Amino acid sequence: MTTRPAATTPSLIARGTVLAAAALTIMAAAIIAPSLPEMGKVFAGPGAELMVRLALTVTSLMIAVSAPVSGVVADRVGRRPLLVFSLVLYAICGTAGYFVGDLYLLLVTRALLGIAVGGVMTAVSATITDWFDGPRRAAFLGLQQAFASLGGVVFLPLAGLLATVSWRAPFWIYAVSAVVALFAVLAVQDAPRDKHASAPSQGRTTTGPVLGVYAVALVATLAFYMAPTQLPFLLGGFGAGPVVVGVVIAGSTVTSALGALGFPALRKRLSTTAITTTSVALLGVGWLLVGAAGNVVMVTAGLLVGGFGVGFAVPNLTMSLSELAPPDRRGRVLSGLVTGVFLGQFLSPLAVQPLIAATGVADAFTWTGIAMAAGAAIAAAGTRKRKENR
Numbered sequence: 001m002t003t004r005p006a007a008t009t010p011s012l013i014a015r016g017t018v019l020a021a022a023a024l025t026i027m028a029a030a031i032i033a034p035s036l037p038e039m040g041k042v043f044a045g046p047g048a049e050l051m052v053r054l055a056l057t058v059t060s061l062m063i064a065v066s067a068p069v070s071g072v073v074a075d076r077v078g079r080r081p082l083l084v085f086s087l088v089l090y091a092i093c094g095t096a097g098y099f100v101g102d103l104y105l106l107l108v109t110r111a112l113l114g115i116a117v118g119g120v121m122t123a124v125s126a127t128i129t130d131w132f133d134g135p136r137r138a139a140f141l142g143l144q145q146a147f148a149s150l151g152g153v154v155f156l157p158l159a160g161l162l163a164t165v166s167w168r169a170p171f172w173i174y175a176v177s178a179v180v181a182l183f184a185v186l187a188v189q190d191a192p193r194d195k196h197a198s199a200p201s202q203g204r205t206t207t208g209p210v211l212g213v214y215a216v217a218l219v220a221t222l223a224f225y226m227a228p229t230q231l232p233f234l235l236g237g238f239g240a241g242p243v244v245v246g247v248v249i250a251g252s253t254v255t256s257a258l259g260a261l262g263f264p265a266l267r268k269r270l271s272t273t274a275i276t277t278t279s280v281a282l283l284g285v286g287w288l289l290v291g292a293a294g295n296v297v298m299v300t301a302g303l304l305v306g307g308f309g310v311g312f313a314v315p316n317l318t319m320s321l322s323e324l325a326p327p328d329r330r331g332r333v334l335s336g337l338v339t340g341v342f343l344g345q346f347l348s349p350l351a352v353q354p355l356i357a358a359t360g361v362a363d364a365f366t367w368t369g370i371a372m373a374a375g376a377a378i379a380a381a382g383t384r385k386r387k388e389n390r
Helices: 012-022 029-042 048-076 079-098 103-131 134-163 169-187 207-224 226-236 242-269 272-292 296-324 327-359 361-389
Strands: none
Touching (some): 012 079, 012 103, 012 134, 029 048, 029 103, 029 134, 029 169, 048 327, 103 134, 103 296, 103 327, 134 242, 134 296, 207 226, 207 272, 207 296, 207 327, 226 272, 226 296, 226 361, 242 272, 242 296, 272 296, 272 361, 296 327, 327 361
16 A cells, blocks of 8 residues: 655545545435425325335445446546546436436436435545545444434425425535535645556455455445334334434434444454444444333434444445555455445345345344344454464
8 A cells, every 4th residue: 555645635625525425425315305205296106105215225226236337437537537437417407406306207216316426435435545544444434324414404304494495405405516516626636646546456455355345235234224214113113203204313423423433443452353343343232222111212212322333334344445456456456335235225124124024124123233243243253363373
């Protein structure tokens, strides 16, 4: 790994622009969630209820599907061109929902928005891992995840407020991307690549560990996304209204941001494997608390614990991949993490539904928590045994 000279350290505006772009990613699909009920009435007709829900999920699916292509573009064309193009596409396709009057055309714009988000996420992660090494990389990856989480804290309540004015109004939130794109054009620069870094790599990416990171990201996201997709039903049984549900779910986003901010300090003390194990264990314990909860307070406590686990996990997995991938393939390798995260989001309600049908929502959280905690325990035991053998 080549350390770049101090002269190439990005400016404060460039760093701020990349973090602002990160804040536009995780919440992208969910911005229109408060508008879904009214959209169902506006586009009433055969199959409209399903199609309106697809307007939310098709974005996540397209992020997962298109991210590998974005990774290739990032490596061949550059991080900055991909970032600028994706931010502009994000603004155009996101705000298009305000104007379109056809449900099928709306689905097309939402699918294109997914392609834009995948490009932004891939470009941001590749840019950060190019800019920094070692502890500075860990610190900035923590900031990236924190801003991605805080984007949800800021934009989702704003979307709910705008939806009370008009179901179309939340689509204007996507226009923020145009401002970020302008700053990206003016301030963001790709890190220079020396001859060694730009030469084609020859089998230097370790496939097994990379696939392992992808698998962890997929499973952890699949479990964590039970919060927005299943908790409204569990909390409804406790008499909680929509406002309470929104606040409770947002709590996990806040602790995810706090966990991400604490990641650099944790990285100094624990290995990447130990942090991954800790993250999965925290998510498992959190979901066990949710499953055993008898009131809203206990559910909130479980979510807060699980949020810390995700906050540690995402920057840690990104850091692991950045160390496994050679510079000329880093965009492609990191794009796989984007695919894993958003494929987990898309598959979560589908994968969990059979368990819910068999046991109920609360027990589904309990069994998921047991599985996550058991997996963390097995991983910890395996790590300890390998150390003893050495």
